[in-house]
Amino acid sequence: MSLAIDNPTLARxxxxxxxxxxxxxWTKLRSVRSTTWSLLATxxxxxxxxxxxxxxxxxxxxxxxxxxxLTFDPTNLSLTGLLLGQLAIGVLGVLVMSGEYGTGTIRAxxxxxxxxxxxxxxxxxxxxxxxxxxxxxxxxxAFGVGQAILAGGPSPHASLGxxxxxxxxxxxxxxxxxxxxxxxxxxTIIRHTAxxxxxxxxxxxxxxxxxxxFPASIRDVVARYLPANLGNAMTSVHPQTLGMTPLFSPWxxxxxxxxxxxxxxxxxxxxxxxxxx
Amino acid sequence: xxxxxxxxxxxxxxxxxxxxxxxxxxxxxxGFLGPNGSGKSTTMRMILGLDRPDTGAVTVNxxxxxxxxxxxxxxxxxxxxxxxxxxRSAYNHLWSLAQTNDIARSRVDEVLDLVGLSSVSRRRAGxxxxxxxxxxxxAAALLGDPGVLLFDEPINGLDPEGIRWVRNLLKxxxxxxxxxxxxxxxxxxxxxxADHLVVIGRGRLVAEMAVEDFVANSSGHFVRxxxxxxxxxxxxxxxxxxxxxxxxxxxxxVTGLPAGAIGDVALAGGIALxxxxxxxxxxxxxxxxxxxxxxxxxxxxxxxxxxxxxxPSRPSDHADARRPLASAGK
Numbered sequence: 364m365s366l367a368i369d370n371p372t373l374a375r376x377x378x379x380x381x382x383x384x385x386x387x388x389w390t391k392l393r394s395v396r397s398t399t400w401s402l403l404a405t406x407x408x409x410x411x412x413x414x415x416x417x418x419x420x421x422x423x424x425x426x427x428x429x430x431x432x433l434t435f436d437p438t439n440l441s442l443t444g445l446l447l448g449q450l451a452i453g454v455l456g457v458l459v460m461s462g463e464y465g466t467g468t469i470r471a472x473x474x475x476x477x478x479x480x481x482x483x484x485x486x487x488x489x490x491x492x493x494x495x496x497x498x499x500x501x502x503x504x505a506f507g508v509g510q511a512i513l514a515g516g517p518s519p520h521a522s523l524g525x526x527x528x529x530x531x532x533x534x535x536x537x538x539x540x541x542x543x544x545x546x547x548x549x550x551t552i553i554r555h556t557a558x559x560x561x562x563x564x565x566x567x568x569x570x571x572x573x574x575x576x577f578p579a580s581i582r583d584v585v586a587r588y589l590p591a592n593l594g595n596a597m598t599s600v601h602p603q604t605l606g607m608t609p610l611f612s613p614w615x616x617x618x619x620x621x622x623x624x625x626x627x628x629x630x631x632x633x634x635x636x637x638x639x640x
Numbered sequence: 641x642x643x644x645x646x647x648x649x650x651x652x653x654x655x656x657x658x659x660x661x662x663x664x665x666x667x668x669x670x671g672f673l674g675p676n677g678s679g680k681s682t683t684m685r686m687i688l689g690l691d692r693p694d695t696g697a698v699t700v701n702x703x704x705x706x707x708x709x710x711x712x713x714x715x716x717x718x719x720x721x722x723x724x725x726x727x728r729s730a731y732n733h734l735w736s737l738a739q740t741n742d743i744a745r746s747r748v749d750e751v752l753d754l755v756g757l758s759s760v761s762r763r764r765a766g767x768x769x770x771x772x773x774x775x776x777x778x779a780a781a782l783l784g785d786p787g788v789l790l791f792d793e794p795i796n797g798l799d800p801e802g803i804r805w806v807r808n809l810l811k812x813x814x815x816x817x818x819x820x821x822x823x824x825x826x827x828x829x830x831x832x833x834a835d836h837l838v839v840i841g842r843g844r845l846v847a848e849m850a851v852e853d854f855v856a857n858s859s860g861h862f863v864r865x866x867x868x869x870x871x872x873x874x875x876x877x878x879x880x881x882x883x884x885x886x887x888x889x890x891x892x893x894v895t896g897l898p899a900g901a902i903g904d905v906a907l908a909g910g911i912a913l914x915x916x917x918x919x920x921x922x923x924x925x926x927x928x929x930x931x932x933x934x935x936x937x938x939x940x941x942x943x944x945x946x947x948x949x950x951x952p953s954r955p956s957d958h959a960d961a962r963r964p965l966a967s968a969g970k
Contacts, residue, residue, distance in 0.1 A: 375709075375710055375713060377709065377710075377742075378709040378710070379709065379710055379711070379740055379741050379742070380742075383739050383740050383741065383742055384739075384740050386739040387736045387737070387739040387740045388736075390732055390735055390736040390739060391725075391728070391732075391736045394728045394729065394732035394733075394736070395725055395727040395728050396727050397727065462725055463725075466722075466723065466724060466725045466726065467719075467720055467722070467723030467724075468723055468724055468725050468733075470685075470688075470690055470719050470720075470723055471719075471723055471724075471733075471737060471780060472737075472740075473688075473689075473690055474688050474689075474690065474711060474712070474715070474717055474719075475711055475712050475737050475740040475741060476711070476740050477689050477705055477706045477708070477711055478706075639685070639690065639691040639692060640685075640690040640691070
């Protein structure tokens with residue numbers, strides 16, 4: 364029985380590096396089935412809902428009142444499915460971290476890489492990049508299919524060359540990527556799959572419902588900060604309003620959403636370093 | 641060398657480890673013994689920097705774990721069975737760990753082969769038995785060919801063949817000059833595997849010594865004597881300062897005199913002996929005695945409620961452990 368690959372007492376120069384940790388996180392991400400299914404669900408949900416929304420609108424067009432026709436935003440309409448896609452990517456963002464805590468893998472991970480901030484950063488980089496790419500695929504796919512459906516009907520449709528359309532479609536992918544990172548940050552804070560998914564879904568779906576109980580003056584001002592409305596602003600070609608309150612500009616919305624993701628990851632990272640694994 | 645200095649760790653109201661200091665030297669298997677809940681796993685986690693001690697420090701080869709440049713190449717650890725995502729294959733689990741420390745892909749195949757998991761390495765680990773999970777954990781520990789190895793209850797869930805395999809592996813690793821630190825609550829196993837012992841009870845160091853010394857120092861030494869004239873012999877031995885007790889089967893249990901002196905006393909009195917054998921307490925008995933004392937000692941200190949961990953229970957399912965380690969004469 365020979366165990367030695369080299370002399371165990373021989374000091375090896377250097378230090379474990381971010382590159383190795385990134386490669387490791389990539390291996391972990393691609394080697395579980397939940398990744399494939401969640402990413403597939405993100406794309407299918409985003410495109411599927413986009414198909415339904417554009418087909419419905421194409422049929423209704425001739426009956427639409429004039430104000431609705433004037434504010435009609437074919438780009439934004441075809442990206443409606445992002446609101447469902449964000450849930451699928453969020454589940455994966457949670458699982459990427461909570462899966463390690465739930466199974467005990469986190470101890471092997473942190474024994475291999477004691478620098479916890481590096482572990483979280485590598486996870487966020489790898490998963491964030493994958494979520495962004497898949498988000499762009501979903502966004503461009505939904506736009507392409509949606510505009511093809513609209514082009515077959517009486518309503519106007521958009522093309523990527525039109526003003527602000529490319530920005531809106533690219534933003535759809537950014538939205539998915541950032542929501543994924545927000546979920547990853549929440550999971551790092553909460554560490555339990557069920558708790559983190561519940562919190563994520565609650566933030567996206569329940570908070571807007573609760574806001575309905577407040578007077579419009581308060582509701583709309585607060586609602587501008589909700590991820591869904593930030594995403595709506597980012598993916599719109601025509602400026603959108605909540606009642607009388609205008610949404611943030613696309614880039615301001617992007618900035619706020621980045622702030623959410625960074626804040627969740629920063630708090631998660633701070634707790635991760637402080638807590639026992 | 642692993643060097644723990646005054647480690648204390650509290651979880652809420654529970655004092656898991658208390659002022660624990662010990663050293664683990666290379667070249668021998670050091671057993672880390674204690675009843676369930678005595679703080680073994682907590683100590684292991686502190687060595688690996690997973691849990692932070694409230695006070696004290698632990699170093700590996702003079703450095704804190706956090707400061708090791710290539711942790712997996714220096715320290716390998718089996719913490720708990722199946723700390724692996726059930727959907728991930730054994731191969732990908734090991735490969736992802738190898739990548740963090742720039743360990744070659746070929747080494748993954750090597751350790752899989754070593755633990756006998758090559759044929760199932762591409763299967764999802766969720767389908768693994770507990771024993772296979774332990775073997776995978778051993779493979780992960782050996783991945784970086786480290787000079788320091790920590791194994792937390794490595795034989796849990798293994799069949800007899802697997803237990804023997806682990807036993808030989810631990811000895812082999814130690815014989816190569818590595819530090820091998822293995823926790824267990826099974827004294828019988830440590831008797832066969834370990835050279836040196838660190839014994840804890842209720843988070844405190846109870847003993848740190850060679851296995852033989854551990855047994856010798858326990859008060860379980862006695863000489864078993866059978867004679868047709870037990871009363872006469874008993875009197876004669878008592879006169880020499882020995883303590884004599886009757887065993888259930890009519891034999892005498894003599895303490896305070898070695899077997900040779902007892903034989904001399906019998907000869908002098910003209911008393912026939914049918915049996916004269918030195919009995920050594922089993923490691924299990926010695927351990928029970930030590931940790932039992934520590935529990936009683938600790939109990940007097942009116943600890944908070946949360947500290948009432950499971951007291952050492954006599955593992956009746958390891959009855960074979962109770963047979964004497966050595967017996968001489970007959």
